[in-house]
Amino acid sequence: MRVALALLLAAPFTAHAQNKAVDFNPKMPFSDGYIAGNTLYVAGQQGPDDHGKVTGTTIEFQTERTIAAIQRVVEKAGFKMTDLVSVTVYVTDLNDVPKMNEVYKRLMPNPKPARATVKVAGLIGDAKIEISAIAVKQ
Template sequence: MKNLYSLMRKHGLILAGIAALGVSGSAFAQNKAIDFKQGNPFSDGFVAGNTLYVAGQQGPDAKGDVTSTDITVQTHNAIEAVRKVVEKAGFKMSDLVSVTVYVTDLNDVKKMNEVYIKDMPDPKPARATVKVAGLIGGAKIEISAIAVKH
């Protein structure tokens, strides 16, 4: 790497080399929290360069409560919550590259998948599904995601 740097410096190609690697100054300019509320321990999302990190989203109702115990309703609402963060950050759902789904009951995965297949864009992002002992607020599902602007 040192030899490459020396060669590029010698020939005045540092900027051309950076551009060839696909790195630009603007890629590092945009770092911002999405829906951070003072006093909360996290933001709903965080943009770092061209990447958006979406915090775990559940499927609450308009009052912020998880009222339905139906995994299909909670899955749909959680995906919509992810969508709101993605769009508020200026990204599209098709920019999603990785999703982690946390469920409290593996017996719910089949029904969750039916909604997930319908509500998530094609091609589907890479995904991990993790069984957890419990989620805040009694939710049955929580979804976190990573999106990258193409």
């Protein structure tokens, strides 16, 4: 009875203790990722060049760099790319989707996660693409 009571009382604290930010920079208004239990929420990632700029780069380049940024957050959190269950892709031009899909299909592991692709009016830094993701560790 005491053991059961102790486990019951400790359960909320155990679940809370598993929640943590991934790559939180106090100068920024968000974390790159957030772990809640066995779920990782990856904030929207972009694919800038080595100088932090996205202007003038191709959708293929930005997609490669964006997926690499997702992978960095996923792995830093102790997850794998195969743990991804849902991805939301934001693009500023629907004409870029076929080329983006070529890179996406090549770099994202099988089975591919569920995905939505949304056209937006604009992205920070004049990016052409931004991807957010959710991963669940089994």
